[in-house]
Ligand SMILES: Nc1ncnc2c1ncn2[C@@H]1O[C@H](COP(=O)(O)OP(=O)(O)OP(=O)(O)O)[C@@H](O)[C@H]1O
C-alpha cells in the first residue's frame with residue numbers, strides 16, 4: 531500500500547515523484563518551473579554525494595528540502611545558487627542552464643535571487659542598515675538617498691527599522707537572521723534560498739522566523755527554497771517537500787501528503803513501501819524504524835569486516 535496524492539495542488543502534486551503510486555508528468559498544463567534540476571550527480575573526491583536528482587520548483591511556491599545530516603541538502607542548495615557545478619545533469623533557472631554560464635552571466639542571474647546563510651553572514655564592521663545597503667551599492671546605480679529609502683523598506687519588512695544603526699554584535703541571533711533576510715531581499719529577488727533558517731534559534735524565535743518567511747512569500751510572491759531538518763518549521767512553511775536520503779531524492783510531494791504519512795496509524799505502517807517507512811520515521815523523529823535499523827546493520831557490517 532502507498533499513500534495516494536491529495537488533489538489540493540494538482541500541478542505541484544504530480545511533479546517529480548519517482549514511485550509508481552503517483553504519475554511523474556503533469557496532467558494539467560501549468561506554469562513553467564522557475565528552477566528545474568534534471569538528473570544531477572555531484573561527486574567529491576570520487577565519492578557520489580548526489581545522484582539522479584530531479585526537482586522542479588514552481589513560481590511562488592515554498593519548497594522545503596529535508597533529510598538527515600550528510601544527505602546532501604546544502605550541496606543541492608550550493609548547486610542551485612551556482613557556487614559549485616554538478617558532474618552530471620542540468621540546472622535551469624529562469625529557463626537558462628546555469629551550469630554552462632560564465633561567471634559574469636551567472637552574476638546577472640544571481641541578482642535575481644537572495645540567499646540567507648545559516649549564520650546570517652553579516653559584516654561585523656558595518657551597521658545593519660549598511661549591511662542591507664551593500665547589495666544595492668554593488669549591483670545598482672541608485673542614488674544614496676534612494677538606497678536609504680530601500681533599506682528602510684526592507685528593514686521595516688523584517689521588523690528591524692528601529693535597529694538600523696546597530697552593529698551585528700549588538701543584536702540577538704534571531705535579529706541577525708532577520709537582518710540577513712533584509713539583505714537577501716535588498717534587490718527584490720524572485721527566488722530566496724535559505725540554509726537552515728531556524729538553526730541555533732530558540733523555539734519561539736524560530737516560529738517567528740517561520741511566520742516572517744510565510745508573510746514575505748505572501749506579500750512579495752517570492753519563490754523559496756528552504757533547506758532544513760526542523761520538522762515543525764518545514765510543516766509550517768512548505769507548499770511541497772523533497773526528502774533526501776544518502777544523496778537520492780526519495781519523494782517530492784505536497785505538505786499535506788507528508789502530513790498524512792506522519793500521522794498514519796502505526797498498524798498501517800508495515801504495508802508502506804520501505805522508502806515511505808523511512809520518511810515517516812524521519813518526520814516523526816521516532817527512535818525505531820528503517821533509519822536506525824540501517825545504521826545498526828552497517829555498524830555491525832563494518833565491525834565484522836574491519837576486525
Ligand atoms: N566541499 C566538500 N568536499 C568534500 N566533501 C563534501 C564537501 N561538501 C560536502 N561534502 C560531503 O557531501 C555529503 C553531503 O554534504 P552536505 O553538506 O550537502 O549535507 P547536509 O545534508 O547539508 O548535512 P547537514 O544536515 O549536516 O548540514 C557529506 O558526506 C559531506 O561530507
Ligand SMILES: [Mg+2]
Nearest residue numbers: 603604605725
Ligand atoms: Mg547542510
